[in-house]
Amino acid sequence: MVAFTLNGGDVSLEIDPQTPLLWALRDNLGLTGTKFGCGMGLCGACTVHLDGAAVRSCSLPLAAVAGKAVTTIEGLGGEHPLQRAWVEHNVPQCGYCQSGQIMSAAALLAANPAPDEANIRQAMAGNLCRCGTYHKVQRAILSVAAVAHWEPAVEGEA
Ligand code: FES
Ligand code: FES
Structure with a gap:
């Protein structure tokens, strides 16, 4: 069994601990906001936070x-300043990469x-x-960086 905190709540999964986190999130926990792109840690579509740092969930075994x-894109809650800025600046086109983009940006701003x-480029x-x-x-x-005060959406992220 692997137990961890997901978007502020406790979860435990009785699956192979070598299962990639991305699979566990999407197939076992029903959180499909995190996307599968390359499956090799090369594209960023699967980015989530692990203890506040951006990581590639396709390349991270559940055991880790x-x-x-x-924290996944669902954990940002929809009202995160970056999510509002994404709407304001009309960022997405097909949208596929965007949850990964926002999660990397959120880790940067934290x-x-x-x-x-x-x-930002780096x-x-x-x-x-x-x-x-x-x-x-x-x-x-x-535009978010220019705002003096904003709070992380998930308690414990700083
Ligand atoms: S799916 Fe491309 S980095 Fe994970
Ligand atoms: S792949 Fe980025 S918006 Fe389409």
């Missing part, structure tokens, strides 16, 4: 999250609330978008 806190363009470099929304992603992140 035991006793830790996982670690550095006032990133500059170079910081933090987001592993999140690919076949629709080319990179400039809109950057503008949306900068």
Whole structure:
């Protein structure tokens, strides 16, 4: 059995601990906001937070999250400043990569609330978008970074 915290609640799964976290989230826990892209840690579509840091859930065995806190796009709650900025700046096109983009951006802002363009480019470099929304992603992140006060949506994330 693997027990961990998911979006602020306790969960435990009795499945093979080598199962990729992405599979557990989507198939066992029904959280389909996190997407499968490459399955090899190369595209960022599957990005979630592990103890507040952005990780690729396709490449992380469930065993690695035991006793830790996982946050998915669902855990941001829909009213996170980044989610509002995404709507305001009309960021998504097909949308497939966007939950991963937002989760990487949220981890960046939690670690550095006032990133500059170079910081953003570096933090987001592993999140690919076949629709080319990179400039809109950057503008949306900068718009949130410019706001003096915002709070993480999930308690325990800082
Ligand atoms: S699906 Fe995980 S990095 Fe591409
Ligand atoms: S919005 Fe289509 S892949 Fe990014």
